[in-house]
Amino acid sequence: MSSLAGLSFAKTPQTGYADIAVSYYGGPAKVPVEVLNFNGAVVASGSGPHLNVSLPFGQYYVYVPNYIGPGSSGNFTIYDAKSVAFNLTSSNVSVSIALTAYPTYGINVSFSGIPNGAIVKFETADDFVFNQTHVINGKYQFQLPIKVPFYAVLDYGTTNHTYLEYLANATSTLSISPNKPDFYGYPNVNSGNIVIIDPVSPYDYTVVPFTNGYFSINASSSDIILVESPGYMPYAFTSSQNGNMIKLSKDVSNVYYNYSLSQNMQTLYQNITFHLNNGTAFPNYFTNSSVGSLYWQMKLDNITESQLVRYFYGLAQNYTLSTFTVNGVNYNITSPPKVTVYSTSNSVTAYVNATYSNMSPVSSLSTINVYVYGTQNTPGSIQYNFNITYNNASLAVSSSNVPLISSYRYVRISPLSSNTMVSLKFSPVQKPVMANNSYTLYWKDMVSDNYVLNNNASNAYYVVPLNQTVYLNASSAYFNPVTNSNDYAQANFTWTINGTTEYSYNVSYKFYDQVNKVSVRVVSPSGGIAYSNFTVIGVSNSTAPMVKFSASLNGKTITSSKNYYRSNNTYLISLSVPQSASVSYSFYGSSLTAQKYSVFLMYSWHFPGQTFIGQNVSYAFQHPSIAPGYLNQYAYANITTEVGNVTHVILHVYVNDTTPPSATFFMMYNGTYIKNPIAGKSIVLSANNTTDPYYPFSDLRFQWKIEYVNGTVAQPSSTTYTNMTPMNNSYVIIQFNTVNSMIISLNVTNPSGISGYYNKTVSMVVQSPRLVVKSIYMPKAAYQGSSSKVYVNVSNLGTMNAYDVNITLYVNGKVVGSTTVSEIKAGSYYNATVTWVPPTSGKLPLYATAEVGNEPSAFVTAGALTQQVSVNPPAYRTPLIVVSVIVVLVVVVYVYYRIRSGGGKSTQKAVQPKTELPKQQQKKK
Numbered sequence: 001m002s003s004l005a006g007l008s009f010a011k012t013p014q015t016g017y018a019d020i021a022v023s024y025y026g027g028p029a030k031v032p033v034e035v036l037n038f039n040g041a042v043v044a045s046g047s048g049p050h051l052n053v054s055l056p057f058g059q060y061y062v063y064v065p066n067y068i069g070p071g072s073s074g075n076f077t078i079y080d081a082k083s084v085a086f087n088l089t090s091s092n093v094s095v096s097i098a099l100t101a102y103p104t105y106g107i108n109v110s111f112s113g114i115p116n117g118a119i120v121k122f123e124t125a126d127d128f129v130f131n132q133t134h135v136i137n138g139k140y141q142f143q144l145p146i147k148v149p150f151y152a153v154l155d156y157g158t159t160n161h162t163y164l165e166y167l168a169n170a171t172s173t174l175s176i177s178p179n180k181p182d183f184y185g186y187p188n189v190n191s192g193n194i195v196i197i198d199p200v201s202p203y204d205y206t207v208v209p210f211t212n213g214y215f216s217i218n219a220s221s222s223d224i225i226l227v228e229s230p231g232y233m234p235y236a237f238t239s240s241q242n243g244n245m246i247k248l249s250k251d252v253s254n255v256y257y258n259y260s261l262s263q264n265m266q267t268l269y270q271n272i273t274f275h276l277n278n279g280t281a282f283p284n285y286f287t288n289s290s291v292g293s294l295y296w297q298m299k300l301d302n303i304t305e306s307q308l309v310r311y312f313y314g315l316a317q318n319y320t321l322s323t324f325t326v327n328g329v330n331y332n333i334t335s336p337p338k339v340t341v342y343s344t345s346n347s348v349t350a351y352v353n354a355t356y357s358n359m360s361p362v363s364s365l366s367t368i369n370v371y372v373y374g375t376q377n378t379p380g381s382i383q384y385n386f387n388i389t390y391n392n393a394s395l396a397v398s399s400s401n402v403p404l405i406s407s408y409r410y411v412r413i414s415p416l417s418s419n420t421m422v423s424l425k426f427s428p429v430q431k432p433v434m435a436n437n438s439y440t441l442y443w444k445d446m447v448s449d450n451y452v453l454n455n456n457a458s459n460a461y462y463v464v465p466l467n468q469t470v471y472l473n474a475s476s477a478y479f480n481p482v483t484n485s486n487d488y489a490q491a492n493f494t495w496t497i498n499g500t501t502e503y504s505y506n507v508s509y510k511f512y513d514q515v516n517k518v519s520v521r522v523v524s525p526s527g528g529i530a531y532s533n534f535t536v537i538g539v540s541n542s543t544a545p546m547v548k549f550s551a552s553l554n555g556k557t558i559t560s561s562k563n564y565y566r567s568n569n570t571y572l573i574s575l576s577v578p579q580s581a582s583v584s585y586s587f588y589g590s591s592l593t594a595q596k597y598s599v600f601l602m603y604s605w606h607f608p609g610q611t612f613i614g615q616n617v618s619y620a621f622q623h624p625s626i627a628p629g630y631l632n633q634y635a636y637a638n639i640t641t642e643v644g645n646v647t648h649v650i651l652h653v654y655v656n657d658t659t660p661p662s663a664t665f666f667m668m669y670n671g672t673y674i675k676n677p678i679a680g681k682s683i684v685l686s687a688n689n690t691t692d693p694y695y696p697f698s699d700l701r702f703q704w705k706i707e708y709v710n711g712t713v714a715q716p717s718s719t720t721y722t723n724m725t726p727m728n729n730s731y732v733i734i735q736f737n738t739v740n741s742m743i744i745s746l747n748v749t750n751p752s753g754i755s756g757y758y759n760k761t762v763s764m765v766v767q768s769p770r771l772v773v774k775s776i777y778m779p780k781a782a783y784q785g786s787s788s789k790v791y792v793n794v795s796n797l798g799t800m801n802a803y804d805v806n807i808t809l810y811v812n813g814k815v816v817g818s819t820t821v822s823e824i825k826a827g828s829y830y831n832a833t834v835t836w837v838p839p840t841s842g843k844l845p846l847y848a849t850a851e852v853g854n855e856p857s858a859f860v861t862a863g864a865l866t867q868q869v870s871v872n873p874p875a876y877r878t879p880l881i882v883v884s885v886i887v888v889l890v891v892v893v894y895v896y897y898r899i900r901s902g903g904g905k906s907t908q909k910a911v912q913p914k915t916e917l918p919k920q921q922q923k924k925k
Contacts, residue, residue: 022048192229251279279380396526770798
C-alpha cells in the first residue's frame with residue numbers, strides 16, 4: 001500500500017460532458033463553435049448544431065463568432081456572434097445557444113459617383129464584413145439582409161464613406177453614392193433630437209426627433225446640425241462627418257440651495273448658486289429652450305445680463321410658505337435678495353442670497369420641511385442639490401422620506417429625479433450599535449462564511465488564513481438607532497489592527513500572527529460614537545484537520561481500514577459494502593481546533609454519478625465489483641477547512657453482489673412446450689432460461705422441490721411424483737402421479753451465495769382415460785356367504801377411450817368380486833354387473849375401483865368410491881336353531897323318565913339317539 005503515496009488519482013479532477021445545442025429562429029444552426037475557459041483559452045472547438053465535449057469540472061463559456069453560411073434557395077444566413085457561460089459541476093450539462101440570424105436575399109444595388117471604382121464592404125452593426133468586392137458606377141446584385149440596419153462602406157484606399165442602410169423587403173433596391181447631400185449619422189444614444197439651424201440671422205431652426213440610434217435628414221450643406229439627447233451635451237455635426245459614429249457625452253449643470261438656521265432658529269439664511277454650462281438651456285423660462293444649447297438659446301433669444309438678473313432675482317421668494325418650514329413655522333424675507341451673475345456666450349454662474357425671519361417663535365428643533373426640485377433634462381441635466389445647516393450638536397435627523405448624504409448638523413439631500421416635499425424628523429443623538437460577532441470577512445478562494453468561532457457579541461473570535469489578504473467589512477456589524485437603519489455608508493470607521501490604522505467600513509489586512517486584536521471606532525452620520533473589539537485567529541492553510549471516518553448499514557458498523565499519505569494530505573480508506581444497499585458514510589468526529597475553538601469544516605463527497613455536501617451522506621453502489629468493468633470502485637471526498645486546507649479522502653470500495661439470479665423454468669412434453677404437466681406422463685422441467693447479470697449459467701446451482709398447494713413439501717411416491725433425474729440439475733424429468741394441483745419450486749444460487757426463486761402452481765392435464773366410479777347399487781338383499789350381484793356405474797372423464805377396464809370390489813382391503821369391461825368410450829359411462837359373496841353380515845364398506853393397465857395408483861384411488869351396504873345373515877341358520885331346541889327337550893324328558901324308573905342304578909351305558917342336521921341350503925344360481 002505504501003506505493004500509493006504518490007498516486008495521482010488522489011487529485012484527479014472530475015470530468016463531465018457539455019452537450020451544446022446551437023439554434024436560430026429557423027432551426028438548428030450549423031456554425032463554428034468554440035469552448036473557452038475563463039482565461040480565454042480555447043479548450044474545444046467544432047461546429048453546430050450539436051457539439052458534445054468532455055471537460056474537467058469548472059467554468060467555461062461557449063463562443064459562436066459572426067458567421068455567414070448557406071441558407072435556403074441559394075441564399076445565405078448571417079449569424080450574430082454570441083457567447084454563453086456555463087458551469088460544469090456534474091457528469092452532464094446541457095448548454096443551449098439561441099442565435100440572432102438574418103436571411104439574405106439577392107438585392108440590386110446601384111453605385112454612382114465613383115468613376116474610378118472603390119471597394120464596397122457590407123458590415124453588421126458589430127463590424128462583421130459579410131460581403132465585399134470592387135465596384136464602379138453601375139448595378140450589382142448582393143446577398144443582403146432585410147428589416148435590419150447594416151452598413152455599406154465605400155473604401156477609396158485613403159478615405160472611406162459609411163452609409164447606414166435599411167431594406168424593407170426582399171424586392172427593395174439600394175442606391176449608393178458618395179455625393180449624397182443628406183446628413184446622417186449614428187449617435188451612441190438610442191433617441192433624441194436633431195436641431196437644424198440656419199447660420200444666418202434670424203437663425204431659423206427645425207427640431208427633428210430620431211430613434212433607433214440613427215438619423216438621416218435633408219438640409220443645406222451650410223446648415224448647423226446639433227445632435228442632442230436628454231442628459232447629454234449637444235453635439236455640433238457637419239456634412240464632412242457624414243456616416244461617422246457620433247459620441248454624445250454626459251452633461252450636468254449644478255444648482256445649490258443652501259439653508260442655514262441660526263442657533264435660536266429665529267433667522268434663516270438662504271444661498272442659491274447656479275452653474276450652467278453650454279449643455280444646459282434655461283428650462284421653461286426663455287422662449288427657445290428646446291434648441292438644447294445654452295449658446296444658441298442666448299443667441300436666439302438675445303438674452304442680456306439684466307434679463308438674467310431678473311430671472312435669478314425671482315428665485316428668492318418673499319416668504320417660505322410651502323418651500324421651507326421649521327416645526328411647521330414659515331419664514332418671511334427681511335430684505336431684498338442679493339443677486340450676482342457672471343455669464344459668457346455659453347455659460348452662466350449666478351449667486352442669490354436672502355435672509356428670512358420666522359413668523360412665530362420656535363423653541364426646539366423637531367421637524368424641517370423643504371421643497372426640493374428634481375433633476376431636469378434640457379436636454380443636458382440640471383441637478384439640484386439641497387443642503388441644510390443647523391446648530392444643535394445633540395440632535396440628528398432620525399427619519400427622512402428621501403435618501404440623505406449626511407444627517408448630522410449639515411444635512412445633505414441626495415439629488416432627486418422629481419420635485420418632492422422633503423420631511424426631516426430630528427431626535428437625540430445616540431451611539432451606534434456594533435455587534436462584535438457580526439463583521440463580514442472575505443479572502444480569495446474562501447470556502448464559506450463560517451469564520452466566526454464563537455457567537456459571543458462581546459468577546460468574538462474569528463478565524464482567517466495566515467499570510468493572505470483578508471477583507472474586513474463592518475457594514476453588517478453596524479446599526480444606527482437614531483435613524484433606525486444601517487446607514488454605514490455615511491458613518492466614519494477607524495480600525496486599529498496590531499498597531500496599524502485603517503479607515504472606511506471595508507478594510508484589508510494580511511495577518512501574520514496567530515492571535516490578533518482588532519479595535520474599531522465608528523462615528524455615525526447622526527453624531528454618535530461607538531467602539532468595537534474582537535480577536536482574529538490566524539491559521540495556516542497547510543494545517544490539516546483530524547479525520548475520523550465511519551460507515552454503517554442499518555445501524556451496524558462496516559469495518560474499514562485507513563492509511564494516511566502526508567505528501568499529498570490524502571487518506572485511502574478501504575471497505576466492502578453490499579450492492580444496492582444505502583450505506584451511511586460519515587466524517588463525524590473530524591475536527592480542527594484553533595485557540596480551543598472548533599474551526600468549520602466543509603465536506604464534499606463524489607460518488608459515481610452523484611455529489612453530496614455534508615458531514616453525513618448515504619449512497620448505494622448499484623454495480624457489484626464482479627460486474628465487468630467495475631472491479632474495485634472509488635468514491636472521493638474532500639474535507640476543506642475554513643482557511644482553505646483540503647484533505648483528500650479516497651474510498652476504495654469492494655461492492656458485494658446482492659443481485660439474485662432471475663430464476664425461471666419452462667415445461668416440455670415430447671419436445672413440445674406445455675403450460676401445465678400431463679398427469680402420468682414424463683415431462684421435462686428446464687431452467688435453461690435462468691440468467692444472472694454477473695455469472696455464467698454454468699456457475700449457477702439449481703434445486704427443485706415439489707410442494708402441495710398448502711406449501712408442504714411433497715416426497716416422491718406413487719401418489720405424488722416420480723423424478724427420473726436428480727432434483728439438483730438445471731433440468732429434471734418428472735412424472736406426476738396425481739391429478740391434483742401442485743407447486744413446482746425452483747431455487748437458483750450463484751457463486752456469491754445469492755439465491756433467486758421461482759414458484760409456479762400447476763394444474764394437471766389428463767391425456768388418458770380417467771375412470772371414476774360414480775355409484776354402487778345392489779338390486780336385491782345380500783346374504784352373508786351367498787353369491788350376490790352389484791351394479792357399478794363407471795364414467796370415463798378422460799380424453800381417451802378405456803379398454804379392458806378392470807372393475808374390482810373390496811371389503812376391508814380384500815377382493816370380494818371383480819369383472820372386466822372391454823371398452824368405455826371417452827365422455828361416456830358403463831353399468832357393470834359384479835358378482836360377489838359377502839364375507840360377513842351387517843354394515844359393510846364396499847370399495848369399488850375401475851382401472852386400466854399401467855395406470856398410476858393415484859388415478860385409481862382418485863376414481864374409486866366407497867359405499868356402505870347392508871348384508872343379511874346366512875339363510876340356513878333359522879331351521880337349525882329349531883331342531884336344536886327339540887333335541888334338547890327330548891334329552892331332558894328321557895333323563896327324567898330314567899330317574900323315575902330307577903334306571904339310575906343300572907351300569908349299562910345308555911345309547912344316545914343320532915341327530916341329523918338339516919342339509920345346508922344351496923346357493924341360488
